[in-house]
Amino acid sequence: MLNDILTTGVGVETRNTEADDSLLWPAERDSLGDVVEGRFRSYVLGRRCARLALGQLGVEPQPILTGDQRQPLWPSGVVGSITHTAGYVAAAVARLGDLRSMGIDAEPDLPMPPGVVQRISRPEDATWLSSDADFGVTDPGRLLFSAKEAIYKAWFPVAERWLGFRDAFLEIDACAHTFLAHITVDGPLSTLDGRYRVSDGIVICTIELAA
Template identity: 40%
Template sequence: MIESLLPPHVRSFDTFEDVPFSSLYPEEAALVRNSVEHRRREFATARHCAHRALAALGVPPAPLLATPRGAPVWPAAVRGSITHATGYRAAVVADASRVAAIGIDAELDRPLPDGVLESIALPLERAQVKRHTALHPGIHWGKLLFSAKECVYKAWFPQTSQELEFEDALIRIDPLAGTFSARLLPPALVSAEPELSVFAGRWTVREGIIVTAIVLDAPPAAHDDRAHGPGLLRAPARSLS
């Protein structure tokens, strides 16, 4: 499902079925050794998705560990992102010479709990959710807004190692085109690299699940082979999703 949101130069794998916990590398299993069963299942299947996507990119198999904050430690030449929602897991990766940042997020297409919209949405965003809900009532727009914000965070944090509050990004969702934009606001904007101050994303809702994705391409010079040599995608690549 997520592949429909992505450009052709990234690799993805998603699934609605869980894999056995034993499929993890021992170093990965150790990260969730003391977690509850639900967490162990989502972690194992999302790692499986990541390994399938990395294989499609031509990356040799290896454990995918995590930073203390929980972000996956991708190989140096790779950008990527992972998500899981009840019944759905996905991973997206790309060659870092072509892609500067990736964020993906999945959420059940259900209403946000009472009071949450007020705590995550700026006034302009609340008005937008109200408008979209009136005109296109089939989708939980507040949840889609939340997903877009999580998506921005996942694209942002691995590049900056800085936290981002919900009021730090202004999201505009196009209800017909299946796209959204995110613009960072001060004070986050002040500390942002110029290329990390505006993000363009895509969204879809299928099988009762909202999925959002941001793929921020690297500046053209960074994927000019004459300057930097061949990237990972010179290795045999196949799309598995």
């Protein structure tokens, strides 16, 4: 599913849930610290997908550590993004130069909990959220959430600062399965183009920011 919507980057995804220490580099194991089983599995599988994707770019296996704002620290000359949700983990990477930044986010294709959509949307989002277009998702609010998390992951490596859910709004093209994000705060990016797919119970959003 991921490689169907990536245009430049390379993606690796898994529905495997088996994970153990042997898939981690010691530095990754140390930086993860003590975590619950679910977090351990998602971290390990995310690193594994990332290393497989990096291998497709010809990058030697190496640890992918974590920055102080939880961002993955990619090898020099590479951009990428990692996502995990129940039963699905993925990573996507590209050469810096081919892309400036990437953001991917996966969510279950399920209704959002009550009240969340209101907290993460701007008035401009209400226009498409309340339209009768068929976005191909169970709950358009889930698409909003996933797209905004992908936006943050693509934004952060460029801006190196926080972006809140209400600091952006979306226009969605339900036919093309694309979206245009408008950033409403000052910064290095004012718009980002994204794509989405819904398949096998998963909504996935991708942003490949042109170099």
